[in-house]
Amino acid sequence: MGSIQHSAALLLFVLAGLCVGQRIVLVQEGRLYRAKGYHITIWCNVSGYQGPSEQNFHWSIYLPSAPEQEVKIISTIDPSFLYATYTQRVRSGKIYVERVQGDSALLHIKELQDQDAGEYECHTPNTDERFFGSYSAKMNLSVIPDTLSATMTPQALTLVEGDPLELTCEVSKSTAQHTHLSVAWYHLQGSGDAQATVILSLSKDFVLTPGPSYMQRFLSDVRLDKVGDTTYKLSIGKVQPSDQGQVYCEAAEWIQDPGGSWKDITRKQTEKTLLTVRSQDRDFQANIAAVESSLAEGKPLQVNCSVTAQNSQNRWFQVVWLFKGVEVARIDPHGVLALKKEYEERAALGQLQVVKKSNEMYILKVYQVRLKDNGTYSCEVSEMEKASAGFSIIQSKMLSGIDVNVKPIESHMQVSVLSKRQIVEGDTLILHCEVSGATSPLSVNWWHLQKSGDQLEHIVGMERDGMLRPGPSYQERSANRDLRLEKINSTTFTLAIYNTSATSDGGSYKCEVTEWSMDRSWKQTQETSVAISPLKSKLRVNTEDRSLEISGSTDTEIECSVTSLTQRDSQLAITWYFLPPSPADAAPLQIVRTNYSNILDYGAEFSSAMQKSKFHSERVSSNLFWLRILSVNHGDRGRYYCLVEEWLWSADRGWYNLGKKESGKTMLEFKVSENKLHVEKTNHSITATENEDVTLSCLLQGPSQPASLFSAIWFHGLEHSGMKTLVKVHTSGMVEYAEEAMVERLHLRRPSFGDFNLTLRSVEPGDTGVYCCQVQEWQQDSGGAWVLRASELSGYTRLTALPPESTISSRVCSSPSLLHFILIYPLILFLGLTAALLYLSVKNRQAHKESIYQRKGKELWVDLKGTGDVEPTYSDHNNLEEEMNNLKEE
Incomplete structure (x- = not known):
C-alpha cells in the first residue's frame, strides 16, 4: 500500500x-x-x-x-x-x-x-x-549473498531411437528475502558455440512452457515434474535423433522490486549430460521444388533440394546441382561449396547464392534471373561415409528436374515534370520529376538549356544506389549547397536550385530517367521551361591590388573592404584565400570562412593548431574585415584575398544568397631584416630510398651576440610551388608541429650551438621536394622584452625519394621516355632507313628505264626520218607513237 x-x-x-x-x-x-x-x-x-x-x-x-x-x-x-x-x-x-x-x-x-x-x-x-x-x-x-545452487551429475548416455530418458536437477536457495525460482532444461546441438534451445521451462509463476522445437511433443512425450522440495525431473518418453547433443539445467532466482516488476538476481547452470541417439533406418528421401517456376526477368528464383532421413544430423550428405544436365555447383559433406566458373563469377558479384541451410535443406538462389537462366534444374543427393582417404558414396538419388520459365520484361515507364513557370531571381527553383509504371531501379539526370543554340549542360545525376554526381558547371554550387537533388519517394525526384540567377538559371530544364533491368535499360525524358525575373546580383568589394613587405616575426593585417550592399540588413560571410607565389596557375587555398552566423570553418591546409593560432578573421567595422597574421615568416609569402557573400533572411525561404564578390589581391612579401645572420647558404641535393632516414642541415655560422636567443622554422615545398611550414623550434626549446601526423616522423635536434638539424624518418614519396630553414635572432630591449634583431634563410636542400631496391631494369621499365628510347626509337630509325633505300632503288630503276626510253626514241625517229629533207607524214607519226608505247610497256 x-x-x-x-x-x-x-x-x-x-x-x-x-x-x-x-x-x-x-x-x-x-x-x-x-x-x-x-x-x-x-x-x-x-x-x-x-x-x-x-x-x-x-x-x-x-x-x-x-x-x-x-x-x-x-x-x-x-x-x-x-x-x-x-x-x-x-x-x-x-x-x-x-x-x-x-x-x-x-x-x-x-x-x-x-x-x-x-x-x-x-x-x-x-x-x-x-x-x-x-x-x-x-x-x-x-x-x-548469492545462495542459489543448481547441480546435476554429468553423464555420457548412448540410447537407441525410441528409448526413454530421465534426468534430475537439484535446485535450492536460502535467501532471507522473499524470492521465487525458475527452472529450465536446455538442449545444445554440436559444439559449445552453437545456440542452446529450450526443452521445457518452469517460470517463477509456476507456468510450464515448452521450447518451439518441443511444442509437438509436450506432455505426450516430454514433461517436467517437481519431485519434493528441490528436485526437478525431465522426462522424454521416446528419444529422437534430434535429441542428440548436450542437455543441462539452469535455475534463476527472482525478486520483486518496489515498482512491482520482477528481476532475476542470480542464475546458475549445471554441468552437461552428453546424449547420443543411434538410428536404425539408413534410407533417406530427397525432393526438389521451386518457390516459383514461372517468373519474369529480374525476379528472384529459389530452388530447394531437401533431404528427409532419420538421425540426419549425424549423417553425411553431398548435393550436386545441375542446370540443363550440366553440373554447376557442389556442396560436399563438410558443407564446402564449389562453383563452376560462370556461377562463381556471379556469386562473387552477389547475384547468386548456393547454401547449405541445414543437413536437410540445400538452396540455390538467383537474386535476379536473366533470360539465360531459363531451363531445367535438378539435383543429385548422395549419402557419404568417412573412409581412410576421405569420403565414399553409400547411396545416391538423382531427382527429376524442374522446368523454370523466365519471361522477358518490357518497360511501361512514363515521366512528367512539374514546376513553377516563373520565379523571382534569388528564389528557389523547385522541379519535380514524377515517374510512373517503372518496376526496376531508376537513375535520374537533370539537364539545363539556357537558350536555343546553347550547349546542353548537365546539372546533376542520381545513380541507382543514390550516389549524386553534379555536372562540371554545377560542382561549385553543389559544394556550396546551392543545389540539391532528393528522392522524395520511390517515384518522385525533386531538384532544388537555391539563389537563382536571372542571367544563367532561366531556360529549359529536362529530366532524363533511365530504368535498369539486368543488362538492359529504357530511357524517358520530359522537360519544362522556367522564366526568372531579375532582381537588382548591388554588392561591391574593393578590387584594388595591394603589396605589403613585412619584416620577420611581426604581425600584419590583410584588408577586405565592402563598399556597398544590396540590402541594409543583409548579413555577410567572409572567406579568406591564399595563393602560393608559384606556380602561376596554383589553385587558391581556403584559409578560414566566417559565415553569416559568425561560425568559423578553417580550410584543410590551415586546420592544424599552429595555423589556427596564426591566422585570425576579424570584423573591424560593419564594412571592413581583416585577416590578421601573427609572426609572419618566409612560408607566408604569397597573395591573399577575400570572397564576400551577401545573405538575407526570408520567412518563407530562410537564409538565401544575394550574391558574392572577390576582393583585390594583396601580395605579401617577406623582407629580410637589415641585421645580417650568417646562415649556411649552400644548396644541396639528396637522394634517399623509401623508409630511409634523412638529416637536413641548417647551420648558423660565425660569431653571435652572447645575449642572443635563436629560433628556427623549417619549410617544405615542391619545385615550383609555395613553401609551407613543417615545424618550429622556439627560443625556449619548445617544438611546435604544423601537422599532428608528422610528430613521429620529424625530429629536431641541436647537436651544437647554432645547429638546427631536422631528421626526416622513414622517407615517403610525398617527401620529395625542396626544404629550407629560417633562423631568427632575438635580443632584449631596454624594457626587458624580447624583440627580433635579425632573420635569415638557409640554402635549399632538394630531396628525391626513390622506390626501394631500384635497379637498372626497374628504372627503365618505370620510365616511359627511356623505354621508348631503347625499344621504339631504333625500330622507327630502321623502318625509316629501309624506306629510304627502297625509294632510292625505285628511283634508280625509273631513271634507267627513262634513259633507255629516250635513247630508243631517238633511234626510231632517225630510222623514220632517214637522212633526207622529207618531213615524216601523219602515218609516220602514228607509227612512232605506237613504237614508243610498246617501249613504255616493256
Whole structure:
C-alpha cells in the first residue's frame, strides 16, 4: 500500500512539474535487493529542463557507515569526479554510465560487491537560466549473498531411437528475502558455440512452457515434474535423433522490486549430460521444388533440394546441382561449396547464392534471373561415409528436374515534370520529376538549356544506389549547397536550385530517367521551361591590388573592404584565400570562412593548431574585415584575398544568397631584416630510398651576440610551388608541429650551438621536394622584452625519394621516355632507313628505264626520218607513237 501511495505522489509531482515547466529528476525506486557478484543497472531521468537536450549525470553514494558523507562514483561530463576508491573499477569498465538518450541514463555496476550497498544519488547539473525544481534523486540498494545452487551429475548416455530418458536437477536457495525460482532444461546441438534451445521451462509463476522445437511433443512425450522440495525431473518418453547433443539445467532466482516488476538476481547452470541417439533406418528421401517456376526477368528464383532421413544430423550428405544436365555447383559433406566458373563469377558479384541451410535443406538462389537462366534444374543427393582417404558414396538419388520459365520484361515507364513557370531571381527553383509504371531501379539526370543554340549542360545525376554526381558547371554550387537533388519517394525526384540567377538559371530544364533491368535499360525524358525575373546580383568589394613587405616575426593585417550592399540588413560571410607565389596557375587555398552566423570553418591546409593560432578573421567595422597574421615568416609569402557573400533572411525561404564578390589581391612579401645572420647558404641535393632516414642541415655560422636567443622554422615545398611550414623550434626549446601526423616522423635536434638539424624518418614519396630553414635572432630591449634583431634563410636542400631496391631494369621499365628510347626509337630509325633505300632503288630503276626510253626514241625517229629533207607524214607519226608505247610497256 505504501508503494502505491509513493508512486501516486510521485506521479502528481511529475505532472505538477510538467504543468509549470519545473525541472524534475527521477531515479529508479528503491529499496533494491541485488546479489553479490552480479550486474546491476539503476536508471535516472530528468524532465522539465529548459537547456540543451543532452543533460549530464553525476552518481554518488552515501554509505551506511557515514550516511551524511557523499562519495562520488562517476560522471558523464567530469572524468575527475570519481573518488579514488572507484578509480580502478571505472577505468576497467566495471562501473560505467550508459546514456539511453539525452535526458536519460543508466548506471551499470558489474560484479556487485558488499561495499556497494548504500544510498545512491543521481544529480543533474543545472543547464537552465534559473534554478527551479529538483536536481537530484536518491534510492537505496542492499547487497545480499548469492545462495542459489543448481547441480546435476554429468553423464555420457548412448540410447537407441525410441528409448526413454530421465534426468534430475537439484535446485535450492536460502535467501532471507522473499524470492521465487525458475527452472529450465536446455538442449545444445554440436559444439559449445552453437545456440542452446529450450526443452521445457518452469517460470517463477509456476507456468510450464515448452521450447518451439518441443511444442509437438509436450506432455505426450516430454514433461517436467517437481519431485519434493528441490528436485526437478525431465522426462522424454521416446528419444529422437534430434535429441542428440548436450542437455543441462539452469535455475534463476527472482525478486520483486518496489515498482512491482520482477528481476532475476542470480542464475546458475549445471554441468552437461552428453546424449547420443543411434538410428536404425539408413534410407533417406530427397525432393526438389521451386518457390516459383514461372517468373519474369529480374525476379528472384529459389530452388530447394531437401533431404528427409532419420538421425540426419549425424549423417553425411553431398548435393550436386545441375542446370540443363550440366553440373554447376557442389556442396560436399563438410558443407564446402564449389562453383563452376560462370556461377562463381556471379556469386562473387552477389547475384547468386548456393547454401547449405541445414543437413536437410540445400538452396540455390538467383537474386535476379536473366533470360539465360531459363531451363531445367535438378539435383543429385548422395549419402557419404568417412573412409581412410576421405569420403565414399553409400547411396545416391538423382531427382527429376524442374522446368523454370523466365519471361522477358518490357518497360511501361512514363515521366512528367512539374514546376513553377516563373520565379523571382534569388528564389528557389523547385522541379519535380514524377515517374510512373517503372518496376526496376531508376537513375535520374537533370539537364539545363539556357537558350536555343546553347550547349546542353548537365546539372546533376542520381545513380541507382543514390550516389549524386553534379555536372562540371554545377560542382561549385553543389559544394556550396546551392543545389540539391532528393528522392522524395520511390517515384518522385525533386531538384532544388537555391539563389537563382536571372542571367544563367532561366531556360529549359529536362529530366532524363533511365530504368535498369539486368543488362538492359529504357530511357524517358520530359522537360519544362522556367522564366526568372531579375532582381537588382548591388554588392561591391574593393578590387584594388595591394603589396605589403613585412619584416620577420611581426604581425600584419590583410584588408577586405565592402563598399556597398544590396540590402541594409543583409548579413555577410567572409572567406579568406591564399595563393602560393608559384606556380602561376596554383589553385587558391581556403584559409578560414566566417559565415553569416559568425561560425568559423578553417580550410584543410590551415586546420592544424599552429595555423589556427596564426591566422585570425576579424570584423573591424560593419564594412571592413581583416585577416590578421601573427609572426609572419618566409612560408607566408604569397597573395591573399577575400570572397564576400551577401545573405538575407526570408520567412518563407530562410537564409538565401544575394550574391558574392572577390576582393583585390594583396601580395605579401617577406623582407629580410637589415641585421645580417650568417646562415649556411649552400644548396644541396639528396637522394634517399623509401623508409630511409634523412638529416637536413641548417647551420648558423660565425660569431653571435652572447645575449642572443635563436629560433628556427623549417619549410617544405615542391619545385615550383609555395613553401609551407613543417615545424618550429622556439627560443625556449619548445617544438611546435604544423601537422599532428608528422610528430613521429620529424625530429629536431641541436647537436651544437647554432645547429638546427631536422631528421626526416622513414622517407615517403610525398617527401620529395625542396626544404629550407629560417633562423631568427632575438635580443632584449631596454624594457626587458624580447624583440627580433635579425632573420635569415638557409640554402635549399632538394630531396628525391626513390622506390626501394631500384635497379637498372626497374628504372627503365618505370620510365616511359627511356623505354621508348631503347625499344621504339631504333625500330622507327630502321623502318625509316629501309624506306629510304627502297625509294632510292625505285628511283634508280625509273631513271634507267627513262634513259633507255629516250635513247630508243631517238633511234626510231632517225630510222623514220632517214637522212633526207622529207618531213615524216601523219602515218609516220602514228607509227612512232605506237613504237614508243610498246617501249613504255616493256
